[in-house]
Amino acid sequence: MNIMSGQCVFGQKKHLFFLPLSEKKKKNGPKSLRDLRAERQAQAERSVLVSCHPKTHENKFLKYLSRHGNVNKCFFYESFGTYAVVEFSNQDGVQSLLESAAMPSVSHESVVPLRSRLLSLRNVNTVDTDKQSAPSANHRELCPSTTHSLTDENTRLRFLVCSLLNDIAAAYFPQSSIKPFGSSVNGFGKLGCDLDMILDLDGTICVRPQPRSGMYMEYLVKRTSSERAVTQSVLSVIAGCLDQFGPGCVGVQKILNARCPLVRFAHQPSGFQCDLTASNRVAMRSTELLYLFGELDARVRPLVFTVRCWARAHGVTSPIPGAWITNFSLTIMVLFFLQRRNPPILPTLDRLKELAEPSEKCVLDGNDCTFTSDFHRISLETNTETLDQLLGDFFEFYSTFIFNRMSINLGRYGKEHKPELHPLYIQNPFETSLNISKNVNSSQLERFVTLCQESAWLLQSGSHLNTLLLPSHISVVRGRKKRKSQPASERIKGLLESLRIKNNVSFGFTVFF
Numbered sequence: 001m002n003i004m005s006g007q008c009v010f011g012q013k014k015h016l017f018f019l020p021l022s023e024k025k026k027k028n029g030p031k032s033l034r035d036l037r038a039e040r041q042a043q044a045e046r047s048v049l050v051s052c053h054p055k056t057h058e059n060k061f062l063k064y065l066s067r068h069g070n071v072n073k074c075f076f077y078e079s080f081g082t083y084a085v086v087e088f089s090n091q092d093g094v095q096s097l098l099e100s101a102a103m104p105s106v107s108h109e110s111v112v113p114l115r116s117r118l119l120s121l122r123n124v125n126t127v128d129t130d131k132q133s134a135p136s137a138n139h140r141e142l143c144p145s146t147t148h149s150l151t152d153e154n155t156r157l158r159f160l161v162c163s164l165l166n167d168i169a170a171a172y173f174p175q176s177s178i179k180p181f182g183s184s185v186n187g188f189g190k191l192g193c194d195l196d197m198i199l200d201l202d203g204t205i206c207v208r209p210q211p212r213s214g215m216y217m218e219y220l221v222k223r224t225s226s227e228r229a230v231t232q233s234v235l236s237v238i239a240g241c242l243d244q245f246g247p248g249c250v251g252v253q254k255i256l257n258a259r260c261p262l263v264r265f266a267h268q269p270s271g272f273q274c275d276l277t278a279s280n281r282v283a284m285r286s287t288e289l290l291y292l293f294g295e296l297d298a299r300v301r302p303l304v305f306t307v308r309c310w311a312r313a314h315g316v317t318s319p320i321p322g323a324w325i326t327n328f329s330l331t332i333m334v335l336f337f338l339q340r341r342n343p344p345i346l347p348t349l350d351r352l353k354e355l356a357e358p359s360e361k362c363v364l365d366g367n368d369c370t371f372t373s374d375f376h377r378i379s380l381e382t383n384t385e386t387l388d389q390l391l392g393d394f395f396e397f398y399s400t401f402i403f404n405r406m407s408i409n410l411g412r413y414g415k416e417h418k419p420e421l422h423p424l425y426i427q428n429p430f431e432t433s434l435n436i437s438k439n440v441n442s443s444q445l446e447r448f449v450t451l452c453q454e455s456a457w458l459l460q461s462g463s464h465l466n467t468l469l470l471p472s473h474i475s476v477v478r479g480r481k482k483r484k485s486q487p488a489s490e491r492i493k494g495l496l497e498s499l500r501i502k503n504n505v506s507f508g509f510t511v512f513f
């Protein structure tokens with residue numbers, strides 16, 4: 001099996017796994033999430049988002065843009081209209097374009113006079129009537145199917161949305177920064193996944209050593225009872241701003257009494273469902289941990305991705321909140337399983353902690369979040385199991401897992417005893433007193449286990465992976481209420497067909513990375 005070159009064998013039939021490895025990554029090893037973020041953030045800050053006419057002539061548009069600066073990258077996409085993401089090679093291009101932009105003149109309405117990098121391309125010679133002006137092949141849907149992992153364009157757009165929103169937050173907190181976390185950046189995201197963001201105010205809190213003598217200045221600030229109260233009031237104001245002034249932000253909801261207060265809204269120009277939090281540093285750290293695990297072994301992401309597709313096809317996970325297992329929980333379950341292979345494919349979190357340099361020590365909100373992010377310090381044991389073996393054994397592993405006594409935790413071996421009575425106990429990697437799956441009820445867990453048993457059995461009896469993705473082939477799904485919409489089997493069939501056509505291949509299941 002050679003996954004790095006994009007191929008591996010599942011059972012008797014061939015399945016392709018695409019892992020686009022940039023030349024740089026091949027030569028220098030994986031990039032750290034910190035470097036990746038910095039690169040994406042810089043790109044986003046040099047970019048604008050432009051609403052366009054669907055028949056915008058690309059070359060003319062580029063010519064127009066080049067009057068303002070050098071364009072590094074420009075691509076179009078469709079989401080409630082046509083949009084272009086334009087990245088200039090430096091900030092001057094953005095400034096020049098913004099300075100040339102006018103406020104819309106309206107006769108029967110009034111506008112909120114907020115200038116942002118979300119623009120609208122108007123008229124003069126950008127719409128052609130000749131035949132060549134048909135929408136360019138370059139116009140694409142950014143979320144064509146939720147079975148694809150995030151593309152470069154989709155990731156750019158995610159960082160750009162954060163950067164656009166940060167411009168609004170910066171009106172109050174100029175040192176703040178809105179950063180994506182969760183599956184948008186941890187390497188396990190699919191097209192269509194939500195955009196989780198944190199408003200990082202740490203840049204605002206400049207802790208300076210107090211001089212031993214003499215005068216010094218302090219900011220005169222309001223005080224509140226707790227950090228949580230600060231988070232709630234900051235988010236409440238930002239939510240109000242997004243609702244009243246934020247171009248493209250709709251359906252803004254304040255969910256401030258949750259364990260982790262957040263603002264939920266839809267960003268229409270990008271089509272992203274957004275969750276903005278403000279004091280979620282630990283979740284940023286677990287994003288880094290998941291990213292690291294995904295980079296450590298080339299089998300991790302394809303396996304997680306396949307399990308997530310399987311879970312979605314059988315209604316184990318759902319986009320609607322409820323008593324279901326979440327993608328985050330499912331990802332931890334796969335990582336835990338990979339730590340328990342013999343020899344292990346992934347190290348435990350405690351091992352990563354031991355390998356950390358003193359400079360990597362990290363305590364957040366009283367939680368020890370230390371682990372090494374240095375790939376060179378982590379040596380892995382040789383495990384040559386193929387993805388098909390791993391998938392079969394994953395189902396087998398959870399078919400027989402003693403859920404009523406054991407917990408799932410990425411920490412270390414021998415610490416899996418379950419501390420409480422929830423049917424499924426998956427320890428939060430850093431806030432170790434929290435169970436990330438306490439929403440899961442026993443009937444959902446039973447469904448998961450039964451599906452694992454049947455899937456393990458189907459794979460052992462030589463069935464193809466496709467079969468596992470067709471709910472009709474698994475008995476526990478029988479007898480459930482029929483969906484009103486197209487049956488899942490039809491949707492999956494259609495999806496497989498579209499993947500087949502897209503890649504011009506004549507084999508079974510294809511996973512895109």
Ligand code: CTP
Pocket residue numbers: 181182183184188189190193194196282283284286287326327328428435436437
């Ligand atoms: N998170 C957490 N504890 C939870 C739920 C979430 O720490 N109980 C953190 C994780 O870091 C997670 C992030 O919040 O990655 C975002 O949560 P969510 O959107 O539910 O999960 P994603 O990993 O982003 O997966 P999805 O693709 O389903 O959005």
Ligand code: MG
Pocket residue numbers: 182183184193194195196
């Ligand atoms: Mg998410």
